[in-house]
Each structure stands twice: as structure tokens, then as C-alpha cells.
Amino acid sequence: MSRVSETGFSGLLDLPLNRLVDKARDEGGRIIGYTCSYVPEPLISVDGLVPIRMRAPGVSGTPLADTYMSSVICSYTRSILEFALDGFYNELDGWVFTASCDHLRRLYDNLSYLENPPFNYMIDLPHKISEPAISWFHEELKLLAGALSADFGVDTGPDALRNAIAKLNSFNAILREIGEMRKEDTPPISGRDFHEIVAACASSPKYLLKDKICKYHESLKRNDGTDDYRARLMLVGSQLDDPEYISVIESVGGLVVADRCCLGSFPGLAHIECGTDPLRSLAEHYLAKTSCPRMMEEFDSRIENIIGIAREYRVDGIIIETMKFCDCWGVDSGLLVSALRDRNIPVLRLEREYSLSGEGQIRTRVQAFIESMGK
Amino acid sequence: MTAYFGGCDVGSTTGKSVILKDGEIVADAIIKSRIDPEETARLVMADAVSKTGGIDRVEDIAYLVGTGYGRNEVPFANENISEITCHSVGAHFCDRKIRTIIDIGGQDVKAISVRDDGSVLEFAMNDKCAAGTGKFFEAMSRTFDMSIEDFSRLPLKANRLVPVTAQCSVFAETEVVSLISRKKPPADIAAGIHAAVAKRCYTLARRVGVRPKVTMTGGCAKNAGLMQALEKVLHSEVTRLDYDPQLVGALGAAVLAMRKCDR
Numbered sequence: 012m013s014r015v016s017e018t019g020f021s022g023l024l025d026l027p028l029n030r031l032v033d034k035a036r037d038e039g040g041r042i043i044g045y046t047c048s049y050v051p052e053p054l055i056s057v058d059g060l061v062p063i064r065m066r067a068p069g070v071s072g073t074p075l076a077d078t079y080m081s082s083v084i085c086s087y088t089r090s091i092l093e094f095a096l097d098g099f100y101n102e103l104d105g106w107v108f109t110a111s112c113d114h115l116r117r118l119y120d121n122l123s124y125l126e127n128p129p130f131n132y133m134i135d136l137p138h139k140i141s142e143p144a145i146s147w148f149h150e151e152l153k154l155l156a157g158a159l160s161a162d163f164g165v166d167t168g169p170d171a172l173r174n175a176i177a178k179l180n181s182f183n184a185i186l187r188e189i190g191e192m193r194k195e196d197t198p199p200i201s202g203r204d205f206h207e208i209v210a211a212c213a214s215s216p217k218y219l220l221k222d223k224i225c226k227y228h229e230s231l232k233r234n235d236g237t238d239d240y241r242a243r244l245m246l247v248g249s250q251l252d253d254p255e256y257i258s259v260i261e262s263v264g265g266l267v268v269a270d271r272c273c274l275g276s277f278p279g280l281a282h283i284e285c286g287t288d289p290l291r292s293l294a295e296h297y298l299a300k301t302s303c304p305r306m307m308e309e310f311d312s313r314i315e316n317i318i319g320i321a322r323e324y325r326v327d328g329i330i331i332e333t334m335k336f337c338d339c340w341g342v343d344s345g346l347l348v349s350a351l352r353d354r355n356i357p358v359l360r361l362e363r364e365y366s367l368s369g370e371g372q373i374r375t376r377v378q379a380f381i382e383s384m385g386k
Numbered sequence: 387m388t389a390y391f392g393g394c395d396v397g398s399t400t401g402k403s404v405i406l407k408d409g410e411i412v413a414d415a416i417i418k419s420r421i422d423p424e425e426t427a428r429l430v431m432a433d434a435v436s437k438t439g440g441i442d443r444v445e446d447i448a449y450l451v452g453t454g455y456g457r458n459e460v461p462f463a464n465e466n467i468s469e470i471t472c473h474s475v476g477a478h479f480c481d482r483k484i485r486t487i488i489d490i491g492g493q494d495v496k497a498i499s500v501r502d503d504g505s506v507l508e509f510a511m512n513d514k515c516a517a518g519t520g521k522f523f524e525a526m527s528r529t530f531d532m533s534i535e536d537f538s539r540l541p542l543k544a545n546r547l548v549p550v551t552a553q554c555s556v557f558a559e560t561e562v563v564s565l566i567s568r569k570k571p572p573a574d575i576a577a578g579i580h581a582a583v584a585k586r587c588y589t590l591a592r593r594v595g596v597r598p599k600v601t602m603t604g605g606c607a608k609n610a611g612l613m614q615a616l617e618k619v620l621h622s623e624v625t626r627l628d629y630d631p632q633l634v635g636a637l638g639a640a641v642l643a644m645r646k647c648d649r
Contacts, residue, residue, distance in 0.1 A: 195471075308467040362513070367515075371455055372494075372511065375455070375468050375469065375470065375511070376470075376509075376511060378467075378468040378472055379469075379506060379509055382467060382468055382470075382471040382505075382506065383470075383505065383506040383507070383508070383509070385505070
């Protein structure tokens with residue numbers, strides 16, 4: 012059951028481009044939309060560029076997008092195309108994609124063909140994490156840096172990048188601290204509210220939100236927290252940018268204390284180590300830390316990462332949410348379920364569409380899952 | 387005074403209630419669901435209470451558990467528990483050797499793997515599609531212009547099976563009309579329909595693992611043709627419970643209510 016947000020951030024999630032994005036534009040910022048965690052955010056934050064993670068809040072069907080993309084393409088990419096065709100992203104100054112999955116590649120293709128955005132860029136992305144792959148990705152980022160400089164006249168030099176990385180690290184450190192409060196026995200923040208904040212931050216110019224986040228962080232320190240839950244849960248999956256999905260899970264007594272989603276705390280908020288060559292540092296960080304099932308030969312590290320987080324946050328069970336037709340997560344989730352069960356970790360797999368639907372069914376499944384754990 | 391314990395299963399199609407006393411079933415009721423789940427719950431509980439001979443009001447029940455899709459709407463309920471857990475506990479109460487349940491209700495299908503103590507080990511549910519549910523059988527029986535009871539017995543008269551490929555309720559209806567117009571024997575078409583649903587149940591059951599004993603619960607467990615088709619795809623016997631399979635969810639809720647007070 013959804014409830015009224017108490018974070019004060021909910022108004023930033025109602026529109027694909029919120030009022031803070033408008034404000035940043037009015038102040039001269041150039042807004043760059045992106046759709047994947049492999050896009051190195053600091054590189055599209057330099058010198059007045061403002062990265063915004065693309066969402067399609069309230070999408071109620073994708074009839075136009077279905078004309079161009081098959082209905083067996085994931086509903087996130089179809090929803091973004093639908094909103095693009097509806098003109099919701101007309102204020103964007105550019106888009107940056109990574110070739111992370113075929114569905115996002117088709118989104119890029121269709122966007123180019125149908126909308127021809129002023130700047131539409133695709134970064135190639137290796138499927139392995141190795142020294143040659145990092146070098147390859149580094150070269151890709153150099154090309155993107157060059158394109159950004161050429162099109163927007165922005166400085167993508169080492170100092171500008173160092174500055175952007177430092178700012179993102181400083182911002183993410185606050186979000187990380189908020190997320191870590193969920194380790195407590197009586198977490199001061201619900202999974203729904205935490206997700207709302209993370210999604211709001213990804214959907215807004217961060218420099219316009221930092222004070223608000225800091226104040227919210229301080230207010231949480233004075234919050235006694237809640238022990239009104241039956242089970243501590245971890246959410247694992249792909250693109251999830253609707254806090255109401257977590258609200259449904261929490262309405263039957265689960266408390267989402269940890270997550271591993273594209274827009275969640277792991278690995279998206281990790282600190283970026285900045286070396287002598289910041290672009291190289293970005294290549295290393297984003298390739299190695301993003302932990303997406305699209306990567307080959309990384310299953311073992313992915314599962315260890317998930318189990319490590321589950322233990323750290325003392326979760327009772329894990330919910331794997333996969334979007335229908337997502338090739339990467341669709342394949343990986345089956346293996347994840349088996350691997351987690353082998354380690355006696357209760358796990359529930361939920362398939363979903365991008366926009367929230369079938370709340371009653373989700374509730375029944377999650378409630379039964381919690382009951383099956385004897386909670 | 388001996389306490390009474392109740393379970394109220396508010397489903398999409400029917401409301402069910404069971405009342406226990408001294409660990410025995412003393413009353414039960416099934417009614418067609420009203421639009422308002424709360425009204426369904428009130429009526430079906432009142433019906434069962436009137437049959438107990440010992441209590442006059444729902445409020446006299448010591449502990450009441452609500453279950454089913456309308457479980458949050460059961461008035462006087464002390465708590466609500468998912469229908470998955472309730473079917474597991476209910477079937478295990480009827481037969482302690484049950485390890486796999488296929489529950490086919492009005493609008494959903496579930497496969498449940500049961501632990502030795504009757505709790506849920508694992509479960510799988512159908513998605514938003516009504517294929518293979520009670521609604522599907524209702525639509526099919528309308529196409530055959532017969533009652534659902536007669537339709538469920540029709541496959542038992544089949545000489546061979548006419549495959550029905552469509553799983554969608556809407557497309558299946560079209561396909562069946564086409565088969566009837568091609569003069570295929572109705573019993574053979576009905577056998578094909580039931581076989582298709584049984585295969586769908588089997589696929590779901592395989593996701594949780596099929597371990598004997600297997601039983602069917604829910605309103606569709608009364609469908610003899612489906613039971614036969616399921617036994618065929620499972621290559622094993624499907625245990626018929628001694629109690630009305632449609633009431634198993636409500637029974638499980640009542641058993642859980644009783645256990646709450648035993649603790």
C-alpha cells in the first residue's frame with residue numbers, strides 16, 4: 012500500500028525532467044540524459060553539464076514505442092522511447108548511452124532515427140573486466156570527452172574531471188551514510204524512502220540538492236527508527252526508479268534494508284578513486300564496479316558481492332526483481348536464485364514491468380515469502 | 387467454554403469460511419463473491435457461524451484469520467495470512483504426507499512445495515493472465531453452452547484428444563468455436579482444453595519441484611477432467627483430499643488461527 016512520502020523528495024519524481032532541471036537550465040546548465048550505470052557521471056558533469064538519469068514516471072502504455080521496438084524489448088526502454096516521442100525530453104541538450112544491452116542500443120537507434128537529438132552518443136562497452144578492456148573503455152571515454160568538448164565547448168581536461176569526481180564523491184558519501192543507517196536494528200529510514208531519495212538525486216542536478224540532502228541526513232540522526240517490520244530484505248535487480256514498488260513490498264511487513272539495483276546504493280554510490288589520469292580512473296571504476304550481469308565471467312564476484320551485502324545488512328531474505336524481457340537479468344536471475352538457495356539464503360524472484368502494476372500479486376508473493384521464512 | 391477458531395478466504399470468485407472447535411471442523415460455507423470483499427467476508431462468516439450450533443456471532447470466534455485476495459478486508463479478523471501459506475497448512479492438515487499442491491482458483495494458479503511441517507518451502511504463481519484458471523473454465527463452459535460441472539466431466543467421455551494450442555482465454559474461445567464448427571467431437575475438444583491447462587499447471591509445478599504426495603486445491607480441483615489430465619502429465623496419482631478442496635485455504639487459515647491460540 013502506498014503512503015504519503017515523508018522525505019520531502021517525492022515531488023522531484025513526478026516528472027521526467029523536474030523543476031530543478033528547469034532551474035539548472037535557466038542558470039545556463041546543459042542537460043545530458045543517460046540511461047545506464049556504466050555512463051561515467053563525472054564526465055557528463057564537467058563545466059556546466061548536468062547529468063540526469065532518464066525515467067518515464069507515470070507511463071501508462073507504450074503504443075508509439077511498440078511500433079518501432081518489438082514488444083519483447085524491455086518496458087523501460089520502450090517507456091523512455093514513448094516519452095521521447097511524446098516530447099517529454101525535448102528540453103534535453105543531449106543523450107549519452109552505453110552499449111550495455113541490445114535493448115538500450117535499440118533505444119539509441121530509434122531515438123536517432125525518430126528524434127535526431129542535438130547530441131546523441133553511444134559509448135562502446137567491453138564485456139570483460141580486464142586490463143585490455145579497461146584500456147579500450149578508456150579510449151571510448153576519450154572519444155566521448157572529445158565529442159563533448161566539440162559540441163558543448165566544455166573543458167574535459169584532468170582538472171575539470173578531478174573536480175567533478177570530487178563533487179560526486181562528496182555527494183554520494185552523504186547518500187552512502189544514509190544507506191548505512193539501514194544496518195541498524197531500528198533503521199531510521201524505510202527502503203521506500205531511501206529509494207525515493209536516491210532516485211530523486213539521480214533525476215536532479217545534484218548541486219541543487221546537496222543542502223537538502225545534508226539537512227535530511229541530519230534529521231535522520233535524530234530519528235529513533237522503526238522496529239515495526241517482520242523481515243529485513245535485500246532487493247536485487249535492474250532499473251527500478253519507482254519507490255512505490257518498494258512501498259508495496261514493505262506494506263506486508265518487509266523492510267528493504269539493502270539493494271543492488273541500477274539506481275540503488277550498491278554499487279552506484281561507491282567512492283571513485285581518482286588517480287593521476289582521472290579519465291583512466293573513471294574507466295577503471297565504472298567497468299569494474301557496476302556489477303551488471305551483462306559482464307562475462309563475473310558471476311562469482313557478483314554473487315559474492317550480493318551475499319557480502321546481505322550479511323553486512325543482516326538480511327533475512329533476498330528479492331530478485333527482474334524486468335520482463337531483460338536478457339541480462341533474465342538469464343542471471345535463474346542462476347542467482349540457485350546460488351543463493353545453495354547457501355540457504357531465502358530468495359524470491361519477482362518478474363515485473365517498468366511501471367508498477369499488479370500490486371496485489373506482489374503483495375501476496377512477498378507476504379508468502381516472509382511467512383515461508385517463519386517471520 | 388471451548389473456543390472456536392475461524393478462517394475466512396475471500397477469493398476473486400467465491401468466499402469461503404471454516405470454523406474449528408477442538409481441532410475439528412464444525413462448520414463451513416461457500417458463497418459467490420460480492421463486489422465488496424468485506425461484504426463477502428461478512429456473509430460467508432455469518433453463514434458458517436449459523437451452522438456451528440454453538441455460537442451466534444462472528445465476534446464469538448476466539449481468533450479469526452483472513453486469507454485470499456481480500457484478506458485485508460475481512461472484518462473482525464485478528465490477522466491476515468497469505469493464501470499460499472493457508473493452502474499449504476490446510477492441505478497438510480488434511481493429509482500430512484502432502485508435499486506438492488497445485489491450487490487453481492478463480493483467477494490464479496499456484497504451485498506450492500510443502501515442508502514436512504506443513505509450512506511453505508517454495509511457491510510459484512501464474513502471472514496476470516487468466517489462462518488455466520476458474521475464469522478460463524467458466525468461459526469455456528459458456529462456449530460449450532453447458533454448466534461448468536457438466537463441462538468438467540465432458541473430457542471423461544473423450545475417445546481421443548483434439549489439441550488446443552491457444553493458452554489465452556480469449557484466443558482459446560475462438561479456437562474452440564472453430565473446432566466445433568469443424569465438427570470435432572465436443573468431448574475430444576474438452577479433453578484438449580483440459581490437457582492444455584494441465585500442462586500449464588505442470589510447468590508451474592516443476593518450478594517448485596514435484597514431490598509426492600501431490601494434491602489439487604481450489605475450486606478447480608473439483609474438475610474431474612482436469613484431475614485426470616493432470617495425473618496424465620504428472621505420470622503420478624493426484625491425491626483427492628477427504629475435505630472439499632475449495633475450502634482448503636479457509637481451513638488452513640482456521641488451523642493457523644487455532645495454532646496462534648495454542649502457543
